[in-house]
Amino acid sequence: MxxxxxxxxxxxxxxxxxxxxxxxxxxxxxxxxxxxxxxxxxxxxxxxxxxxxxxxxxxxxxxxxxxxxxxxxxxxxxxxxxxxxxxxxxxxxxxxxxxxxxxxxxxxxxxxxxxxxILGGIPPEQREALVDALEDANDRLREQVSDSAMTEE
Structure with missing residues (x-):
């Protein structure tokens, strides 16, 4: 990026x-x-x-x-x-x-x-793609948080 x-x-x-x-x-x-x-x-x-x-x-x-x-x-x-x-x-x-x-x-x-x-003006297929992307990003962040919690112990 x-x-x-x-x-x-x-x-x-x-x-x-x-x-x-x-x-x-x-x-x-x-x-x-x-x-x-x-x-x-x-x-x-x-x-x-x-x-x-x-x-x-x-x-x-x-x-x-x-x-x-x-x-x-x-x-x-x-x-x-x-x-x-x-x-x-x-x-x-x-x-x-x-x-x-x-x-x-x-x-x-x-x-x-x-x-x-927030999303009402966005066509349904774009909303679906956006929500999927946000959920994927959350999963990646969650992994980082889990990883750092494991290394702190």
């Missing part, structure tokens, strides 16, 4: 990342949420019986203390409850409340709206 092209890619990705987070933040604010909380609630909604903090953190790709801090903010709104894990008294499961479950379709609507605003 030419140096100028690399700089252009860098600028575009940095700008998009910042703008996406800002627009998402504004939309989620209407739900009383911050970026990251939406994904956490959505993942919890996929786990009917709840999940532990460590399992949730692993699914999110974050450290358990980060998940705990995010949960602490959500706990103030009573969006989940803690239930003991029957097989391990030291563990608790995080289970969404009905109020939180009612938020999930609204979170998904925000995501749909964002996707439409």
């Amino acid at each position: 030419e140096s100028e092209e690399a700089r252009r890619v860098n600028r575009a990705l940095n700008k998009m990342s910042k703008l996406y987070r800002e627009v998402k933040s504004r939309k989620l604010a209407d739900l009383g949420l911050h970026p990251g909380q939406d994904v956490l609630l959505w993942l919890l909604a996929q786990q009917e019986g709840g999940t532990t903090v460590s399992q949730l953190a692993a699914r999110l790709g974050i450290e358990p203390p980060t998940a705990t801090r995010t949960l602490a903010r959500l706990e103030k709104r009573e969006l989940f409850r803690r239930e003991p894990v029957p097989t391990d008294r030291r563990q608790v499961r995080i289970v969404l409340t009905e109020e939180a479950r009612r938020l999930v379709p609204r979170i998904e609507a925000v995501w749909d709206e964002l996707a439409e605003e």
Whole structure:
């Protein structure tokens, strides 16, 4: 890749990342949420019986203390409850409340709206190619993150 092209890619990705987070933040604010909380609630909604903090953190790709801090903010709104894990008294499961479950379709609507605003004007076949390229790029970055985590241990 030419140096100028690399700089252009860098600028575009940095700008998009910042703008996406800002627009998402504004939309989620209407739900009383911050970026990251939406994904956490959505993942919890996929786990009917709840999940532990460590399992949730692993699914999110974050450290358990980060998940705990995010949960602490959500706990103030009573969006989940803690239930003991029957097989391990030291563990608790995080289970969404009905109020939180009612938020999930609204979170998904925000995501749909964002996707439409960002890619809606692009023909479907180009959208497919773009999303495939982004997923491939994410896979390559994920490998680098995994590789560096392995070398740090």
